[in-house]
Amino acid sequence: MINNNTIAKWTQYIVVPEDVYEAVIVDFKVVDNPFKEGENQFKFTFKLETEGNEEVSVLKSMSPKLNEKSTFYALCSAVMNERPTKTKYPDGILGTELIGKKVRVSIKHKTGDNGNTYMRAESFLPSKK
Numbered sequence: 001m002i003n004n005n006t007i008a009k010w011t012q013y014i015v016v017p018e019d020v021y022e023a024v025i026v027d028f029k030v031v032d033n034p035f036k037e038g039e040n041q042f043k044f045t046f047k048l049e050t051e052g053n054e055e056v057s058v059l060k061s062m063s064p065k066l067n068e069k070s071t072f073y074a075l076c077s078a079v080m081n082e083r084p085t086k087t088k089y090p091d092g093i094l095g096t097e098l099i100g101k102k103v104r105v106s107i108k109h110k111t112g113d114n115g116n117t118y119m120r121a122e123s124f125l126p127s128k129k
Helices: 071-080
Strands: 019-032 040-048 056-062 102-111 117-125
Touching (some): 019 056, 040 102, 056 117, 071 102
Antiparallel strands (some): 019 040, 019 102, 040 056
8 A cells, every 4th residue: 555645764775795695585576677678677675684683685686587597597596405497397486486585695896876885686695594
């Protein structure tokens, strides 16, 4: 339900050091691809486990393609700790199936045109937990 009286709260954008973090996938959405008209992207939100237990999340958009070279395939492989196959998943994999799953996320920094530093989820590894 949309509430037009919702007030945006001030928050701090926390940039954690470049490293590999344990994370939980907390959200998944299908969004318009800003680079290819008429196509969609998957957008995942990862909540990172940090030493200071700070609330740190990072987003990652990716193509919904499932093949050995795709980012979604790499994410599924890390979450499932196995390579998905057409035999095991003949109908594909729903992004919603990954919500609540643990994975390790490699965080890298990127400097925007405005000079600010942003975090990027660069790659995925199976969780150690």
